[in-house]
Amino acid sequence: MARAWRAPVGALLLALAAGALAFRLDSYQAFVLGEVGVTAIIGIGLNVLIGLSGQMSIGHVAFQAVGAYAVALVTSAGPALFWPALVLGTLLAALIGGLLALPAVRLSGPYLAMITIAAAFVIEHAIIAWKGLTGGASGIANVAEMPLPWPFQGGASAQALAVVILGIAAALFAAYAWFRASPTGLALVAVRGSETAAASIGLDPVRLKCLAFALSAGLAGLAGGLFAPLAGFISPETFPLSASILYVLAVMMGGAGATLGPLYGALVVVVLPELLAGLAEYRLLFVGGLLLIVLLIAPDGIAGTLDRGWRRWRRAPACQPPAPPLDLAAFLGHQAAARPGAPALEAAGLGIAFGGLRAVENLSFIAAAGEVTALIGPNGAGKSTALNLLSGFYRADRGSIRLAGRLVADPAARHLARSGLARGFQTVLLFDALSAAENVLVALHGSGERSRGAAERAMQLLRCAGFEGDPTAPAAGLAQRERRQVEIARALALRPRVLLLDEPAAGLTAAERAPLGTLIRSIAAAGVAVVLVEHDLKLVMGLSDHVVVLDQGRVIAQGAPEAVQANPAVRAAYLGAAAAPAVERPPAAASGAETMLNVVGLTAGYGAAAVVRDVSFDVRAGEMLAILGANGAGKSTLLSAIVGLKRPQTGSVELAGATLSGLSAAAIAARGLVLVPEGRQVFPELSVLDNLRLGAFARRAWPEDAELERVFARFPRLRERARQRAGLLSGGEQQMLAIARGLLARPRVLLLDEPSLGLAPQVAERLFADLAQLAAEGLTTVLVDQMASLALAVADRGIVLENGRIVRSGRAAALAADAALAAAYLGGAAPGGGALVL
Amino acid sequence: MLLGASVVSGLAIGAMYGLLALGYHVTWVVSRSVNFAQGSVMMLGAVLAFALTVGVGWPMAAALPVALAGCAAFGVVLERVAVRPFRARGSDSWLMATVAAGMLVENAALFLFGKEPRGMPSALATEPLTLFGVGVLPLQIVILLAGIGLALAFVAATRGTPYGKALLAVVQNPRAAQLMGIDAARVTVFAYALSSALAGLAGILIAPLYSVSADMGFVFGIKGFAAAILGGLENPWGVVLAGLLLGLAEALTTAFAGSAATVMASFGLVILALYLRPHGLFGRAGVRKV
Amino acid sequence: MSRFLPRLAAVAALLALPAAADAAEPIPVGLVAALSGQSAVSGEAITRGLSVAIDEINAAGGVLGRPLVLVRRDDESNPGKGVAAARELIYRDHVAALFGGIDTPVSIALVPLANKEKMPFMGVWAAGTGITRNGASPNFVFRVSAVDALVDQRLLRYAATIAKAQHPGLMLINNPWGESNHKGLDAAAKAAGMSLAGAESFEVGDADMIPQLTRLKGAGADAIILVGNAAPAAVVIRSLDRMGWSVPVISHWGISGGRFPELAGPSAEKVAFVQTYSFFKPTPKGEQVLAALEKAYPAIKGPQDVIAPVGTANAYDAMHLLALAIAKAGSTDGPAIQAALEALPPYDGLIKRYAPAFTATNHDALGADDYIMVHFAGGRIVPVE
Structure with a gap:
């Protein structure tokens, strides 16, 4: 917490120094100093808005005007009324700000900016029009002087006024630092970071954003109230819209979110022009240029840049004494309440459909306290959808949820979080601007723990989740393993009865998975019902008490791990029906056929970590190659690297003998190497027809009706939906659309990434038959699909990836019979005979 | 008479808002960013045209394309300097960066062009025609036709041509767009160039009705933005329609309630409209499937 | 001949300058006006009028044996900035008097400050009635300009x-x-x-x-x-x-x-x-000032090039009236100058003969009869017949 106090102490010292200085300044310089204080106070308010809650206002000058007019008008009845008037102005501005925020928080980006601009105009012109009260455009010429407090009484000098204003500003800087670390401040940053994750820990984004808006408007009002006696004259022209822009600039230049940012910003926007007075007319040119440069080279502003320098200079952070280990069971306090084995979460007949697709249908299962319940199934089976239903992020069309025996009446994520249901996300959702400890702390606050011990409790929870990194560093910089640990610690902070985890092992190395298993078991042992969605079946089978298997949105089996493993339906769901459509076609890969695609020594990945290592293969004209491998083996990354979406670290790709090195993805597509990406990448706002037409854009053509007709003949569903927006199609339909679009590019080589994903079995089979047909017609194809047996049935050759390397390659028929394939796919040691280990 | 005159002048000014709004729309649908220096670009167009016609003595027919090209070039530079670096970082700072760029242009113009407002001569703005008993300058009709015509052309281009579709595809799914051979970076640059040219055209068209000065764009830029928001940034028809509506509302308020109420009424309308329809009058919520 | 005199004066001024600097510290007078933005031309016009007058005064030996020097500050047509600029001139530059610019709101904002700090404030353009008729006593605000x-x-x-x-x-x-x-x-x-x-x-x-x-x-x-x-x-x-x-x-x-x-x-x-004045109306004084302007500002080739002539003419007369008052007061003390301005002897100015310029009750040097009605004719401003 030393970090939190550094800023206010600095601010106080600065104010004292400035105060001492003020009495040595002439009264003009004191006036400028007072302006710095006023600008800094508005900046602090904007910092709450921009820096903490991530909203933008280009109309804050209007709130300043409200405060200034309130003070000027009330004190005209007597200068003694100054302080009450200041409070009144502050509250009035906060009230108007809060009211304005009601529509504004539903908006974002430019819509929000517009509403604040509009409000500024309306308020300015209301002041002009309400002549009787405000003096109209002429303004109020003789604002009463501020009655100064104790040490300055008798004779209001500009110097004393400046000191008072700077003192208030310093106090507000300290208050900001306190607020930033307070439960509400942390919650604001959390909401800004991820509204989804914020809802998952029970925060209410609308209330928080309104609060931030009101608070920041109130501070602008306060600044206005102080400005009125400083200037001695106010009129609508005193508060031009351009001043609003300048205030925002001050905050951004100073460093949004940083405590002292507004101070630096205020110094720059107020004092710099004074120093440049000699440049007179070049001033604004200079300020504009400076701003652009600061935004470009110092995105964190002055404060951020100083802070980075400070950190580098200070080297390693001081070692904190380790917190005593946490007794998780005692912390959670469930054991007395819920007997192990008692149903904690009961799903009954849950169902949801998107468009036409029934993502989850009639899902019923019970997760018991103290047990680990696993939800497994192939890609697209509806596992994540099920988790989203259970945690209130999707509203079920049918069915009910009971939590600890009680029917959940309002299954909104925020309410469920407060009733003891916590969750993690498939792609870990942390509040990146907060530190690891604060991520946990904000959830602790949400669960009602606001005491002094909360910070230590957060450390304990982190440790309990296995976190060993720097708890004060921003979460954005953490490694994947640490992020997962922080997310679990954050979920535990809610004292959940039920914990839902979505692929917690994703992105972890084999060595990192064992401790995760131990952690999950220990959480269950503390009385929590853990519901786990996971692809690593070895992990799942090792630690689950109960397994629910989903396929096509339906439960196809549930029970003890051993029972599920023995179930033939499960095996079929995983490897696909072995009975692939027998498509007879002449093998095209006759020797001597031209090599269409040649991949040599390709290595690619994210950051330093290579996901694909030294992969080489070639595909001849008219050949179909299947690329197989388990989730995370690097198949999609390989395809991305081939088509230029991801720049390979080493290696090269040649299309029909011409190298593609250095070409953009768009240029590669235009040369006829076309990828149909995984996951229904359609253009949602365009019609189905337009989506199809854009397929031909790669060859800069507009498809003729006859060509579209051929596509529709192949995918009749698309004909029915031709005029609809593509985003409204079901997942399967979108998949068809993506493939059809790829075909319209008339590719020389077509790459397909998981084309069967989300398709009903008969549709998938039909699709593979079509692919076989296309191959027979001479289309060169590379196919990545999890339905290995189907893929191998239509392919000529196959390669198997494991950890980014090719571990096996050969004729499709030979691979299909290879036991190692099942092993590569399902991640277990494969006993002979291809028996599926689950 | 009063009504007729208000409608005519409201529509002409509204068409101008519409042109600017269309400029905001173009960059928004392509890159989810807008150029807050749009008003300054409008001024740039007018200043360039003035310098070329009055200063150098070119005919308008020659000056117009050169001035528009100048604006488009500025748009390209602006995208490169004040938008792309921030979008690449995933930061919203393009908003303030374009504001800063606008400040730069406006103040540079103050030096190069001068502080005094200047009058732009135009043959279309001297002799009024009488239509339905109302005096109308030919230029006002040209502005109205240009606004509506360009909106039509834009809609036709985006609905009917591969390039137009490609423009719309980029923001909806940049990854898939690349795979269709659409160069997202180039499309964004193009959108900024087009948007700036539209703003420049608005400036050149309005200049003879008003005056050319370094600060002429500020208010227009904001009102054009208000029109874009009112119409719903996503909808090219919507933004032009909202521009006409805003111009009309302003003129009618001025006519029947006095100009003191105009700003309050027009921006009050914007707030009310956003309160009732957060995506604008003619906008619609995007397809959202989690 | 009419052009020879000012030139002679200017040469004399040049020669006198080092001597004057030795003789005494200059008396600073301040100008708070729009020097940037849309009204910048007005600030320039006022500056020209003040500068020509100051050059004449200094050439003639200055006031109280000290030369006058003009210190300018930009108000950006913004009252808040204007007040800040005025404070700077009063507190830091210790000016003997202030001149105001074109913007009535700025001048209105300066009035309380001027009266509080006992700083003679001379309006030379802004015509807002309340600037001089501000109810203060003693009133430190004077004007050589039109009154709304x-x-x-x-x-x-x-x-x-x-x-x-x-x-x-x-x-x-x-x-x-x-x-x-x-x-x-x-x-x-x-x-x-x-x-x-x-x-x-x-x-x-x-x-x-x-x-x-x-x-x-x-x-x-x-x-x-x-x-x-x-x-x-x-x-x-x-x-x-x-x-x-x-x-x-x-x-x-x-x-x-x-x-x-x-x-x-x-x-x-x-x-x-x-x-208040037209340079197209030939008078000896007018010719003389025009010649001085043409000499100091080469862009001026005749009366048609005098941008915003009222600002220049008003400022020219106001400067001379102020110099008279300082001389009469015998000091640069604000209240003394104020008292002197209220009791000036008659003076032949550019715009008219001031007899006298101000009284204790009337701080406006120009009245309704001093205005002339004019119109534009072929790029010139000429009196309406």
Whole structure:
């Protein structure tokens, strides 16, 4: 917490120094100093808005005007009324700000900016029009002087006024630092970071954003109230819209979110022009240029840049004494309440459909306290959808949820979080601007723990989740393993009865998975019902008490791990029906056929970590190659690297003998190497027809009706939906659309990434038959699909990836019979005979 | 008479808002960013045209394309300097960066062009025609036709041509767009160039009705933005329609309630409209499937 | 001959300068005016008038044996900035007196400060009535410029006598200056027994004034009294053209700065407006000042090049009056100068013979009879016959 106090102490010292200085300044310089204080106070308010809650206002000058007019008008009845008037102005501005925020928080980006601009105009012109009260455009010429407090009484000098204003500003800087670390401040940053994750820990984004808006408007009002006696004259022209822009600039230049940012910003926007007075007319040119440069080279502003320098200079952070280990069971306090084995979460007949697709249908299962319940199934089976239903992020069309025996009446994520249901996300959702400890702390606050011990409790929870990194560093910089640990610690902070985890092992190395298993078991042992969605079946089978298997949105089996493993339906769901459509076609890969695609020594990945290592293969004209491998083996990354979406670290790709090195993805597509990406990448706002037409854009053509007709003949569903927006199609339909679009590019080589994903079995089979047909017609194809047996049935050759390397390659028929394939796919040691280990 | 005159002048000014709004729309649908220096670009167009016609003595027919090209070039530079670096970082700072760029242009113009407002001569703005008993300058009709015509052309281009579709595809799914051979970076640059040219055209068209000065764009830029928001940034028809509506509302308020109420009424309308329809009058919520 | 004298004076000044600097510390006088933005031309015009006068005074040995020096600060047409700039001049530069600029709101904001700090404040352009008639006693604010209340009487008198209008309509800019004239015109109309057809306001950014004008026309206006700066005023004129409404337009002097004829088109010449001075009206003093201007500012080749002549002329006379007052007071002390200004001897100025310029009750050196009505003719501002 030393970090939190550094800023206010600095601010106080600065104010004292400035105060001492003020009495040595002439009264003009004191006036400028007072302006710095006023600008800094508005900046602090904007910092709450921009820096903490991530909203933008280009109309804050209007709130300043409200405060200034309130003070000027009330004190005209007597200068003694100054302080009450200041409070009144502050509250009035906060009230108007809060009211304005009601529509504004539903908006974002430019819509929000517009509403604040509009409000500024309306308020300015209301002041002009309400002549009787405000003096109209002429303004109020003789604002009463501020009655100064104790040490300055008798004779209001500009110097004393400046000191008072700077003192208030310093106090507000300290208050900001306190607020930033307070439960509400942390919650604001959390909401800004991820509204989804914020809802998952029970925060209410609308209330928080309104609060931030009101608070920041109130501070602008306060600044206005102080400005009125400083200037001695106010009129609508005193508060031009351009001043609003300048205030925002001050905050951004100073460093949004940083405590002292507004101070630096205020110094720059107020004092710099004074120093440049000699440049007179070049001033604004200079300020504009400076701003652009600061935004470009110092995105964190002055404060951020100083802070980075400070950190580098200070080297390693001081070692904190380790917190005593946490007794998780005692912390959670469930054991007395819920007997192990008692149903904690009961799903009954849950169902949801998107468009036409029934993502989850009639899902019923019970997760018991103290047990680990696993939800497994192939890609697209509806596992994540099920988790989203259970945690209130999707509203079920049918069915009910009971939590600890009680029917959940309002299954909104925020309410469920407060009733003891916590969750993690498939792609870990942390509040990146907060530190690891604060991520946990904000959830602790949400669960009602606001005491002094909360910070230590957060450390304990982190440790309990296995976190060993720097708890004060921003979460954005953490490694994947640490992020997962922080997310679990954050979920535990809610004292959940039920914990839902979505692929917690994703992105972890084999060595990192064992401790995760131990952690999950220990959480269950503390009385929590853990519901786990996971692809690593070895992990799942090792630690689950109960397994629910989903396929096509339906439960196809549930029970003890051993029972599920023995179930033939499960095996079929995983490897696909072995009975692939027998498509007879002449093998095209006759020797001597031209090599269409040649991949040599390709290595690619994210950051330093290579996901694909030294992969080489070639595909001849008219050949179909299947690329197989388990989730995370690097198949999609390989395809991305081939088509230029991801720049390979080493290696090269040649299309029909011409190298593609250095070409953009768009240029590669235009040369006829076309990828149909995984996951229904359609253009949602365009019609189905337009989506199809854009397929031909790669060859800069507009498809003729006859060509579209051929596509529709192949995918009749698309004909029915031709005029609809593509985003409204079901997942399967979108998949068809993506493939059809790829075909319209008339590719020389077509790459397909998981084309069967989300398709009903008969549709998938039909699709593979079509692919076989296309191959027979001479289309060169590379196919990545999890339905290995189907893929191998239509392919000529196959390669198997494991950890980014090719571990096996050969004729499709030979691979299909290879036991190692099942092993590569399902991640277990494969006993002979291809028996599926689950 | 009063009504007729208000409608005519409201529509002409509204068409101008519409042109600017269309400029905001173009960059928004392509890159989810807008150029807050749009008003300054409008001024740039007018200043360039003035310098070329009055200063150098070119005919308008020659000056117009050169001035528009100048604006488009500025748009390209602006995208490169004040938008792309921030979008690449995933930061919203393009908003303030374009504001800063606008400040730069406006103040540079103050030096190069001068502080005094200047009058732009135009043959279309001297002799009024009488239509339905109302005096109308030919230029006002040209502005109205240009606004509506360009909106039509834009809609036709985006609905009917591969390039137009490609423009719309980029923001909806940049990854898939690349795979269709659409160069997202180039499309964004193009959108900024087009948007700036539209703003420049608005400036050149309005200049003879008003005056050319370094600060002429500020208010227009904001009102054009208000029109874009009112119409719903996503909808090219919507933004032009909202521009006409805003111009009309302003003129009618001025006519029947006095100009003191105009700003309050027009921006009050914007707030009310956003309160009732957060995506604008003619906008619609995007397809959202989690 | 008339050109020889000032040149001689200038040469003398050059020679005298080092000596003067040795002799005594300069007396600083301040100017708070718009030096940037749309009204920057006004600040430049005032600066020219002040500088020419200061050069003459210094050439003649300065005041109290000390040369005068001008210190300028930009108010950006913003009252807040103006107050800050004035404070800087008062507290840091210790000026003996302040001159104000074109913007009435800025001057209005400076009035309390001037009276509080006992700082003589000389308005040379802003015409807002309340600037000098501010109720303070003693009042440190003086003006050598038009006064809205008096200008308004003059405008209505012109409307009634020359334009033969009985029912003028008002077109006023929506800012304090417009408000000030609205009051003034109402009062003047009442005093003159005229009835106004109506009052409409417009914004600087309005590109079309037809709605307002149509309402005035509907209300039976037979003349337009126009208060606004050149750019929006030009829109009024062009809107009239478009309406095809030929009506006499009588304007306050806002249109004299800027390039009104260029902005408003041919109809600009029909607009009669008020000035305090025209360099096209040859007088010996006028020739002399013009020559000095031409010498100091090579861009000026004749009276048509004197941008915004009122600012220059008013500032020129105001500077001389102030120098007289300092000499009479025998010190640069504010109250002493104030007292001296209220009791100046008669003085032959550029604009007129001031006999005397100010009294204890009247701090406006120019009255309704000192205004001249002029119009644009071929790029020149010439008196209306």
